[in-house]
Amino acid sequence: MKPRSLPGALVLIATSAVAVLATTALGCGGDPTPSGNEALDHLRMRAHKLPNDPEAVVPWALGEMFLVGGDAKRTKGALERASELDPKNVAVAYARGLERNLHGDPDVALASYVEAVRLASLDAHPVASRVAEAALAGVERLGDHPPGGVDAAYGVLRQVWDAPGALDVAARHTLGMLLMDRALRDGDLARVDAITVALGCAKERQVIGPFGPRALLGFDDAYPPEADAAWAETYDLRTIAGTRPVRTLAGRGCAAHLGAGPGGMGGTFYSAETHSVATAGRYDLRLETPNAAKLFVDGRLVKVLDRRREPTPRVSYIPLELTAGAHRIVVKVTTRHPNPVLLVALGPSGSATRAGAATSEGEEPFRRVPTDPLHGYLEARIAVNRGDTVGARELLQAHAATKEASATMLMLAAEVAYYDPTVGDEGRRDEVRRLVGVAERRDKSLWYSAVLLAQLDSADGHAVKAIERLEGAAKKWPRQVELWTFLASLYQSRNWESQTDQAIAIARKLSPAALGPVVHARARAVARKNYALVESLSEEVMKRDARQEARLDLLLRARNWSAAETEAKRLSALNDLDGSDADEGTYEGALRIARGRGDVDGMRKAVDALAAEQRDVFDAARDKVDLALAAGEKDQAHKTLEAALARSAGRAPELYRVGSAVFHDHPLxxxxxxxxxxxxxxxxxxxxxxxxxxxxxxxxxxxxxxxxxxxxxxxxxxxxxxxxxxxxxxxxxxxxxxxxxxxxxxxxxxxxxxxxxxxxxxxxxxxxxxxxxxxxxxxxxxxxxxxxxxxxxxxxxxxxxxxxxxxxxxxxxxxxxxxxxxxxxxxxxxxxxxxxxxxxxxxxxxxxxxxxxxxxxxxxxxxxxxxxxxxxxxxxSWQDLVDAYRDALADADQADPRAARLAMRIAGPEGEAPRMDRAKRLYDWVVDNIEQENDVYGSAAAMVNAKSGHRARVFHYLAGLAGIPSDLLVAKTLASDPSQGEVADAGEYGQVLVEIVDGDVRRPIAVADRTMPFGYIPPMLRGQSALRITANAEALRLPAESAVSDLRRIAVQATVALHGSATFDVTETHRGATAIRWRNDLEQIAEATLRPRFGEAYVARLVPGAELQDLDIQELRNRDVPLVLHYTFSVPELGRVDGNARVLGAVFPTMLAPIYASLATRKYTALVGLGQSLDVELRFHLAKGLQVSALPERAHLTSVGGSAFDYGVQRTEDGFLIRRQVSVPEMRVAPEAYPEFAAFCREADRLEDREIRVLTP
Structure with a gap:
């Protein structure tokens, strides 16, 4: 009888559970979030009625494992029963391995994972291969911790590798890389070479780079290697490195490190390799890089993975239609890293991109949200394995949002949250703690939750708390090796010697074949100089991993130079996986051997080899100087030193010291x-x-x-x-x-x-x-x-x-x-x-x-x-400066689907409202929700998630996600140096604005202060020069006028009693700058203390003896309209008595001179940073019997920069009316113009301080 295949189980779930899900969860506008409970109840009922039917039990078991509402207490028994009824079901085998891994049974977990891989090789359904890919990741994560069965497990995996059957290219490659690592541990180079060929990896590649001068901007440029069908021997890298030769890397293994060699900087690298295919047809190319990349096949651009802007997977499978024969594959990699890794493998097409999920452009299938619960877990798990953390988070968002999600899904969501690049460190830790807390409430038997939480405790600097947590977990799961190894490292960090030794001993006893505990034990023996124990432990280390240098270190300590040389050569061959280097430690070992032998030629060869491979050559230069001096070749040593210093002396202070001490020669x-x-x-x-x-x-x-x-x-x-x-x-x-x-x-x-x-x-x-x-x-x-x-x-x-x-x-x-x-x-x-x-x-x-x-x-x-x-x-130049800003920001606006949903929810869909209205909605959200920070260059997505960051950056980011085009501007202020020489000065353009593009209209938006209205340009920015952060670094002027005025109106109704007391009814209407300042100040004052503080700190200064009676603040929290302060106060005696008259001085005085004209003359330019735009109307109502005598004459003054003062007073029916208008713009006042401006201020003060005599009966 043919064993049940995985598709059968999936079909059962689709027909029995997902049918219910479709009506309960997908019926409301297409929301994919499953309720789970009704569907799971259906599966439980069916399994209860048909306990011996695998078509009922298997869906129930998987439902308990993955569906919302799943019961962790039932899962183990359900899966065991499902395995008994259908022992060859791929899904059940994998789920059982996962369940046992979560609950601290690594041996069964490993065996189940391996069985899932074996079964998947016999199953032609594409999802079977995805199960295998996930299971292989589980095997890798278990490492050598399972106490028993590791060798047998890898024996089965080697059999599958030799006969992969139905496994697709992704599963085959994952299996091959796992077995390659195992072969390297075993020191089996022949098997490594065989796997490399079988995976479709090139044995040789050409590499050139990094091109510059910027790290990330080069991704948008086409350097010569893109256009050259056959590369030249050398290329100008357009950096201080100058012209460099194309390097050929020939080694074993699939991964290549592109940055080996001189340089030591990021930029744009190119790797070219040739692959030959025997027959025409479709092939799958595996491209693995954590950086932005472009793929060219035979000179044609095939794929762009711009990780600067999109959270692309680290691993992509790209379908290619190839003719028979040789094909040149060129990959462009742009990165800040000086030594980026790249993996390219080409093989016959499998199902890594098929099964109806992939488009002709090679769309990654796991980016679709599946409805099947097992499928959902698989896709998220594979997304994590392929380096697509954001994609995994999106797939798991529905589970992460509910407290009824299964512990299995929650623990995966916690793992994803731990590495989410769109969230800051604190936010990640908080989310992991939340998810793990929910998972622990759903399942009390999760051992790994303690490890995750302990990692967070340790990262927060709470090592003792982490230790206590792990000790508690170790009591509950005493056979879990990882708990003890983690404890050992934490104990050692606290210098708790006996506890460290005990934890290492327990770990070694639990898993005798594990490498980590033995390495840790050896390091302890070395520190204690117990060399007899070091010797025995060294051989144990080498048995577990042939790549380790324990034996070489032992031979060097024993000064056994011949054996050490043999071991060093063996390590060199084993570690030279890509031909880029053979591990600096190998060269250093060779140097140490030659020194021990007194072999000067050997020392020089080792130093030359090290110099050729190191990205920073100065350690090697120092060694060369040492060798020359030891050989008595002082002139040669001096020449070597000078050559190194000439290339980059500023990077090698130790060479200066050598020059100064030995040759008494320092350039200074x-x-x-x-x-x-x-x-x-x-x-x-x-x-x-x-x-x-x-x-x-x-x-x-x-x-x-x-x-x-x-x-x-x-x-x-x-x-x-x-x-x-x-x-x-x-x-x-x-x-x-x-x-x-x-x-x-x-x-x-x-x-x-x-x-x-x-x-x-x-x-x-x-x-x-x-x-x-x-x-x-x-x-x-x-x-x-x-x-x-x-x-x-x-x-x-x-x-x-x-x-x-x-x-x-x-x-x-x-x-x-x-x-x-x-x-x-x-x-x-x-x-x-x-x-x-x-x-x-x-x-x-x-x-x-x-x-x-x-x-x-x-x-x-x-x-x-x-x-x-x-x-x-x-x-x-200024262009250089803008390019530096652009490069720093090139990867800071990486799109986040979560932020994109937020942006569209806030702004509304395109076309629903005018662009500026949509922009204003985003602006309002940003200034209301983002706590302003000064980090201009951080991740905008992380700022959104933390609700803390640079507001202008966040506004620009969200606008882009909402389809609103915008540019960043950097601008000067009035306080900046107005000169604009040919030399750039980064300190001058210190203000960041966002320029919204609406057709032919470009509107700069200042996004700094929470109380600032949309479109308001602060006075210090008006008319100032700015630079657009674009490729051309266009210079522009900010608008000289703001869409919102800064006018402050004060309307006063003063009633003067016969005996001199007075009451004032005041309405102040603030717009622009003064409204912003008032709102900022008032929001800092508690409501309970607002009235007394307003009276004491403000009203009492306006009129001597004033006592606040009432206060009404209107539109305090509505930045889009004027702020209105309406208040009343009384004065027991207004003015002073002079004979039969009451003399009134200035009320609500402006007092320009103390603010702007405190000096008689100036040697340097004055800055008016806080201007005045004031309209005051003072209406005095005099009691019967009081009458005003002669009134001051009308006055009008003008001065520098459009400064103006207008004063007028007129009689009214029951008193008099004073109108005063003051305008002092924000400006610079040159020393030669200052006397005129100072005279204006003083005269204005004199005019407004003229007394008015009110005659009394």
Missing amino acids: DAYRLDGATVIRDFVKSGRAYDQPKIMVLDYTVIRVFEDGSSAELTHNIWRAQSDEGVNDLGEYSVRDGAELYTLRTHKADGRVLEPDVIRGKETLSLPDLQPGDFVEAEYVRYLPPSALFPKGYQTWRFFFESPEEAFDRSEFTVVVPKGTDPVVDARGNAPKTERSVKGDTEVLHWLARESRPITPEPGSVSGKEFIASVQASHAA
Whole structure:
């Protein structure tokens, strides 16, 4: 009788359970979320009636395992019964393995997984292969932890590999890679080679890269290898690496690491390989990379996997129609990683992309949401295995959302949540804890939940809590090896020696064949120098994994050089899987062997090999120098050192130290000064300063190298001139990354004292420091190439004067490669640039003497604009800066389906409303829900999920997901330097806006403040220059006017009683800037304290003696309309009495002069950062018997930048009316215009302060 195949079980579920699901869960608008309970009840009833019928029992067992409402207590028995009735059912075998794995029975789990693979090879239904793929992942996850049966299990898997039957290409490849790893552990290279060929992996490939100059932008560019049918021997990488040869990688195995060799940076790599097929037809290509990739077949672009923008799987199966013969396959990989991995395998088409799920374009089938519960688990499990965490999360979202989901589905959802790239660390941990908590309530026997939670505890820094959790789990599941190995690592992290040893011993006893516990035990023996135990454990390690270096390490310790050399060669052959390198440890072992033998030629060969393979060559260069010096070849050592330093000295501070110590040769040595001489010269000069301390020497030399890296020498000498100066100089903090050359105190009596070093103290104490003493500090820093300007350089800005400190000698020198034509940006009264040429370098020098402290002016623009300073740059354009921003953001907006649903739910479907209306909906959601943070470059999806991040980034991201085109802008503010030189300055464009594109209309939107109306442009941004973060870095001007005005209206009704008391009824209407400020302030005040604080902090300042009576705040939380403050207050006596008159001064005064004109004159430009747009109407109602005398004349003033003041007063029927209008825009006031502006402010204050006399009876 033919055994029941897997399709039968699936059909049963589809007809009995899913039919119910279709009416209960899918009947409401197509929602795929299953209720589960009614369907499961149906399956239970049917199995109860037909207990011996596999067609009833199998669906019931799978339903208990996977359906919502499944009972964990019934699952084991149900699956055992199903297995008895239908022992050859693929689905049951896999589900049983999964159930046993979840409940701590690894032996049965392993056997069941393997049986599922075997059965799947006999079943032609495509879902059987997917079961096999999931089961193989289960085998891999179990590793060698099952105490028994591992060897037998792999024996069965080898039989399946030799006769894969119906397994599709995905299952075959998964099986092959698993067996390849096992063969490597066994040291069976012949089997590794055979599997490599059978998988369809190329034995040889050509590799070139990384192309630049940017890491990720190159994915959109077409570099020459894309167009060249036959590659050239060398290519210009368009980076500091220059021209590099195409490398040929020939090794065993399928994976290739593309970045081996010099460079050490990310960018765009190309890999080319040739595959020959005997017959024309359809083939499946497996492409595995965690990076953005493009696939070219015979020069034709076949597939684009832009992982920068979409959460593509790490593993994709791409169907190809190929003719018979050879085909050139080129893969372009773009990444930030310096050594990306790539796997390409080509084989005859299987069902990895068939069964009706795949389109002709090769759509991944597991991206569809299946209705069958087992199928749903399989697809999510496979998505995880193929590196599609987001896809898996989407498949599991319905289960993760219900507390009645099965523990099986919840634990998978927790695993997915643990790795979800669209959620921040804290959010991931919270979600895992939630899901595991629900799973534990559904199933009390889940051992792995303790491991997951302990991992989270440990990541949070709560090792003791993690230990307690695992110890509790180990008592419940004492035979679970992973619990003990995890405990051992945690014990060791706490230095709990006896507990560590005990946990390792238990793990070894439980699983004698497992590698991990033995490796851990050996490391403990090495640490204790128990070499007899190390020797025995080393052989145990090697029996378990032939790739380990335990034996080599033992032979090296024993100085058995001959045997060590043999072992090193064996490891080299075993580890050279892709031809890119044979493990640096192998070369280092060869070097150690040659050193032990005193074999200079052998040492040189090992060092040369290491240098050829390392991406960072400087360790090898150091070793070469050491070898040359040991051989007495000092000149050769010096040449080697100079060659390495010339390439990238800034990356190799250790080589500087060698040069300085051995050859007394450091590129900055010629620029060092003698501090004692500087001090003597200063004392002789007789120059005197009044400050508590002065900087006698402020001296910096920057040496820029060919690759843009640099070495920086700084030498400072201060003189303490008072006790205050002594306090300031008594403790010295070494700058991060600095190598301190000199730190000492020069006493007035000629003694020189070294600092006190106190263990654990972050600063160095300078002893016996007194007024008149000098403090000298000298250090060197080594800086990498600029991330902003990868083909150039830019020094930091050196200032020759300060508002706080006097500089007696201020000197700056920049040494650059000749021919780079540095551009100097000088500000203020900077010293003249002195240029000279020294060998192959150009030297720029500036010197200033006696720089007295400048007098700060309140309200001035940034001192960067006028303080004497210089900065040197090369190839540092604004386009370069924008490209740096674009590259940093290239993978920060990766689409997240969950965020896309949110965006569409908020904005509404396209066409449902005008684009700007949809954009406003998104804007409102962002400012109301996203807590503003300053991380511009983080993942936008993670910001959405955390509801915390950069609001402009989130708005731009959601707009894109909602189909609303937009660009990011970076803009200057009014406070920024208005000049725009050819040299870029990253600090000037500090504001991020979003520009919504609506047809021909482009509308900048500021998205910073929660109380800011949509479309409002803050005054400090209006009319300012901006850069569009696009490929062309277009420059533009922000609108000079905002869609929302900043007008503040104050309407006052004042009633004055006969004896001088008064009541005021005030309505303030705020728009724009003042509405934003008021809303921000008011929302911070508790409602219970709002009235008294408003009265004390605001009303009492408007009119002396005012006491708040009533307060009504309207539209506080509606940012789209004006904010209205309506309040009343009383004054017991208004004004002052003068004879028979009551004299009234200014009410609600503007007081411009104290704000804008506090100085008589200015040397530097003033910044009006908070302007005025005010319309005040004061209507005074006088009691009967009171009458106003002569009124002030009308006045109108205008001044700089459109400033205006208008004042008028007129009699009314029962009193008088004052109208006052004030306009002071946000602006810059140049020193020459300041006197006029100050006079305007003072005159305006005088005019509004004119008194009005009210005659009394």
